[in-house]
Amino acid sequence: MEEEKINIVTLADEGDLSETDVLENEPQGKSYEVETKNLSVFFNGRPAIAEINLKVRKSTATAIIGPSGCGKSTFLRALNFMHDMVPKSKVTGEIFINSRNISEFDTVDLRRKVGMVFQKPNPFPKMSIFENVVSGIKLNGNKEKKNLHEVAENCLKHAGLWEEVKDRLKQPAVSLSGGQQQRLCIARTIAVEPEIILMDEPTSALDPISTQKIEELIFHLKKEFTILVVTHNMQQAARVSDHTAFFYMGKLIEYSRTRRMFTNPREKLTEEYITGKFG
Amino acid sequence: MEENKAHTSVFAKPKNLKRRKIVNSIMLSLCVVAAVISILPLFYIFFYTTKSGISSLNLDFFTQMPKPVGEAGGGMANGIVGTLILISLGSIIGIPVGILAGIYVTEYSGGIFSNLIKFVTDVLSGVPSIIIGIFAYGVIVIPMQGFSALAGGFALGILMIPTITRITEEMLKLVPQSLREASLALGVSRWKTTLQIVLRTASGGIITGILLAIARAAGETAPLLFTAFGNRFWSTDLNQPIASLPVQIFNYAISPFDDWHKQAWAGALVLISLVFIVNLIVRIVTRDKFANKV
Ligand SMILES: Nc1ncnc2c1ncn2[C@@H]1O[C@H](COP(=O)(O)OP(=O)(O)O)[C@@H](O)[C@H]1O
Ligand SMILES: [Mg+2]
Numbered sequence: 001m002e003e004e005k006i007n008i009v010t011l012a013d014e015g016d017l018s019e020t021d022v023l024e025n026e027p028q029g030k031s032y033e034v035e036t037k038n039l040s041v042f043f044n045g046r047p048a049i050a051e052i053n054l055k056v057r058k059s060t061a062t063a064i065i066g067p068s069g070c071g072k073s074t075f076l077r078a079l080n081f082m083h084d085m086v087p088k089s090k091v092t093g094e095i096f097i098n099s100r101n102i103s104e105f106d107t108v109d110l111r112r113k114v115g116m117v118f119q120k121p122n123p124f125p126k127m128s129i130f131e132n133v134v135s136g137i138k139l140n141g142n143k144e145k146k147n148l149h150e151v152a153e154n155c156l157k158h159a160g161l162w163e164e165v166k167d168r169l170k171q172p173a174v175s176l177s178g179g180q181q182q183r184l185c186i187a188r189t190i191a192v193e194p195e196i197i198l199m200d201e202p203t204s205a206l207d208p209i210s211t212q213k214i215e216e217l218i219f220h221l222k223k224e225f226t227i228l229v230v231t232h233n234m235q236q237a238a239r240v241s242d243h244t245a246f247f248y249m250g251k252l253i254e255y256s257r258t259r260r261m262f263t264n265p266r267e268k269l270t271e272e273y274i275t276g277k278f279g
Numbered sequence: 280m281e282e283n284k285a286h287t288s289v290f291a292k293p294k295n296l297k298r299r300k301i302v303n304s305i306m307l308s309l310c311v312v313a314a315v316i317s318i319l320p321l322f323y324i325f326f327y328t329t330k331s332g333i334s335s336l337n338l339d340f341f342t343q344m345p346k347p348v349g350e351a352g353g354g355m356a357n358g359i360v361g362t363l364i365l366i367s368l369g370s371i372i373g374i375p376v377g378i379l380a381g382i383y384v385t386e387y388s389g390g391i392f393s394n395l396i397k398f399v400t401d402v403l404s405g406v407p408s409i410i411i412g413i414f415a416y417g418v419i420v421i422p423m424q425g426f427s428a429l430a431g432g433f434a435l436g437i438l439m440i441p442t443i444t445r446i447t448e449e450m451l452k453l454v455p456q457s458l459r460e461a462s463l464a465l466g467v468s469r470w471k472t473t474l475q476i477v478l479r480t481a482s483g484g485i486i487t488g489i490l491l492a493i494a495r496a497a498g499e500t501a502p503l504l505f506t507a508f509g510n511r512f513w514s515t516d517l518n519q520p521i522a523s524l525p526v527q528i529f530n531y532a533i534s535p536f537d538d539w540h541k542q543a544w545a546g547a548l549v550l551i552s553l554v555f556i557v558n559l560i561v562r563i564v565t566r567d568k569f570a571n572k573v
Contacts, residue, residue: 080464085456087389112466122457126479126569136465139475172569185461192465 031099033058033226034079034196039093041074041083048074049250051093056243058195061222063237063258064230066247067279072230075247076198079228080114081107097196112140115194119201121181123173123188130169132184136192151191159187160217179210186217190225197221199229203236215240234274238262246270328551332544340545345511345527351538355546357513361428361522362497362553364515365507368432369496373439374489378478380440381447381485386473397448404441411437412502420506428514428521431507438502439492446488450481486565494554500525524550 034056041048049071056062064072074083079097083089084107095102102110123132131138133152152169156162161183165176173184182202189197199218203211218227218240231237237244237258244261246254246269254261254270265271273279293299339354346353380400384393415434420426454477462472478485503509508520509527524546531543 082460082464085460085463108466108468110466111464116460116464118457118461118464120457122455122461124458124461124476124480126482126567128569135462136467139462139465139467139471174569188461188465 032056032096033098034228035096035099036079037094037096039075039078039095040091041071041078042090042092043086044088045090047250049078049247052252054245054252054255056226056228058226059222059224060242061218061227061229061240063241063244064228064247065232065234065237065244065273066253067273068232070247071250072247073200074250076116076200076228076230079196079198080111080116082116112136112192113194114196114198115189115192117182117185117189117197117199117202120205121178121185123176123181123184125172125174127173128170129165129173129176129184132173133187133191136188140192152187155187155191156184158190158221159183160213161187177210179206179213182206182210182214183217186214186221190221194225196226196228199227201230201232204232211236234262246273248273325551328544328548331541332546332548335541335545336548340542340549344513348536353542355522355524355527355542355549357510357522358524358527358546359549359553360515361507361510362524362550364428364517364521365431365435365503365523366493366497366557368428368517369435369439370489370493372433372436373443373492373496376436377440377443377489377492378447378485380444381451382473382478384444384448385451386477396444400441400444403437404445407501408438408499409501409504412505415502416505423518425518426506426508426520428507428517428519431503431521431523432517434502434506435496435499438499439496442492442495443485443488446491447481447485450484450488451477453484454480482565483567486561490558490561493557497554497557498525498550500529524553 032055034054036052036054039052039054040050052075064075066072077083078091079095081102083091097105097110097113105113124135127135130149130152133155134148137146137148137151153162153166156165161180164180165184168175173181176184182205186197186202202218203214206214215236218229221227222240222242229237229240241258244256244258245252246261246265246267248269254265254267256266261270262274265274339352340356341354341359342356343352343354344357345355380396384396412434415430415437419430419433423430458476458480459472462476463469467476503523503526507523507526509530510520510522514521528543528546528550531539531546534540
């Protein structure tokens with residue numbers, strides 16, 4: 001019951017759709033891990049997402065759903081400055097990580113705090129399984145004398161891959177199956193000890209069994225990390241997330257507790273989408 | 280019934296199967312013929328050079344200096360060492376400049392400047408090598424008031440740049456964007472991502488490009504005529520004219536002496552072998568440790 005109260009997200013009564021972040025029974029002093037204020041991203045002057053206001057609590061998993069092209073990836077990538085790489089892109093509005101405006105962060109530092117797992121598994125092809133896991137630590141030139149083998153073992157265990165690869169750490173990462181590669185990418189991401197992990201459709205290139213493993217993983221990881229996961233799969237959102245945000249045509253339509261979203265959505269559009277009327 | 284028919288027809292022999300098979304085999308034979316034609320010159324060159332040069336090839340050829348006209352024997356020790364020095368100088372200039380320019384074009388700029396570089400490297404790769412020699416003559420030989428190994432190495436370096444830039448560019452373009460993003464998302468800085476992930480992933484192709492450039496530069500004669508000039512004596516001084524295999528081969532080949540002609544063939548054989556050996560060594564040293572495991 002207690003938990004219910006804390007997590008319920010409701011719309012301000014007659015509020016505008018983007019203002020969906022009023023939380024009831026706000027515990028005093030508890031801050032948000034991720035918060036966006038009027039976040040918009042433009043490509044070639046055209047908005048891909050507009051005025052997104054979203055708050056995410058620490059150690060929760062938030063699913064982002066919506067039809068293709070609605071701006072889910074764009075939103076996620078804004079959170080770790082990935083639009084840097086795209087010429088003619090512009091980001092407006094504010095993003096706070098741990099209540100700190102990310103404009104205060106150095107890009108590189110920000111990305112160490114906010115890790116990312118991509119749609120297609122992308123291990124570094126010229127590196128072994130072991131090298132892949134510790135690549136972030138090594139390339140960042142971490143001078144502390146960490147025991148890399150210990151770190152690798154830990155992260156691989158965390159990612160549920162250790163038992164499968166412990167005898168072949170020196171083999172090329174690309175010799176793993178797609179699902180294993182994706183878990184390797186997750187291990188590589190947690191090796192740099194981020195606080196937040198962004199996942200952009202992490203299972204859409206995988207078979208059902210690998211998908212299930214990743215979902216279980218997300219469920220475990222959210223104890224230690226704050227997870228934002230884009231998914232096309234409604235069941236997946238329902239299974240792994242605490243909160244769900246529904247995007248449509250670049251706007252945040254509804255942001256609710258996942259259970260509520262899938263049983264009693266506030267918006268007609270949301271209902272139509274999750275019942276498969278479009279999308 | 281109707282459906283059934285349609286179904287079986289997929290597996291039935293099509294009427295034009297024979298014709299298709301014939302066309303197929305004609306195309307295949309044409310490809311084989313073309314492939315043979317393309318490798319024939321190489322075998323012929325190898326065979327003919329070996330046949331004509333092997334008789335003059337002995338230890339002396341590698342250790343002795345050229346003998347004066349009329350005396351038999353002697354070798355091209357100075358030319359062999361000179362060519363190695365010139366290639367090294369050329370590589371010191373050509374490889375870093377070529378790779379960095381290629382990196383700049385693909386990784387760091389998308390604007391007018393990058394197109395300008397692409398255009399200029401294309402033009403440069405089409406410039407006859409003798410013109411490159413004249414250029415090096417203008418910027419190095421004249422100010423230094425004399426032919427020199429440095430000027431020769433400079434000319435070869437310039438010659439190598441467009442090949443290496445182009446290949447680097449093409450190879451970097453083949454590296455999927457997702458790898459760059461994966462690295463950046465780990466908090467790895469841009470330049471480390473470029474060097475340790477992107478360049479490393481593309482290294483196989485780039486090394487091939489470098490070897491091509493070296494092979495081409497090693498055989499160049501024209502740009503050396505006004506720069507390294509040639510030297511009948513032993514010299515490893517970078518500020519002095521230096522001997523090189525191609526120039527020596529050229530001089531010997533146009534001479535009226537039979538003995539020198541034979542030596543020219545031997546020189547050609549050594550030059551080809553040299554390129555081959557450099558290729559082999561670089562391949563072994565830089566071989567991909569995962570190449571056979573995947
Ligand atoms: N690099 C880019 N350049 C131009 N337009 C882009 C770029 N990335 C995304 N877009 C546009 O932004 C919109 C949202 O895309 P995206 O965030 O990838 O959607 P989703 O992930 O929800 O499928 C799309 O209309 C897409 O065409
Ligand atoms: Mg997407």
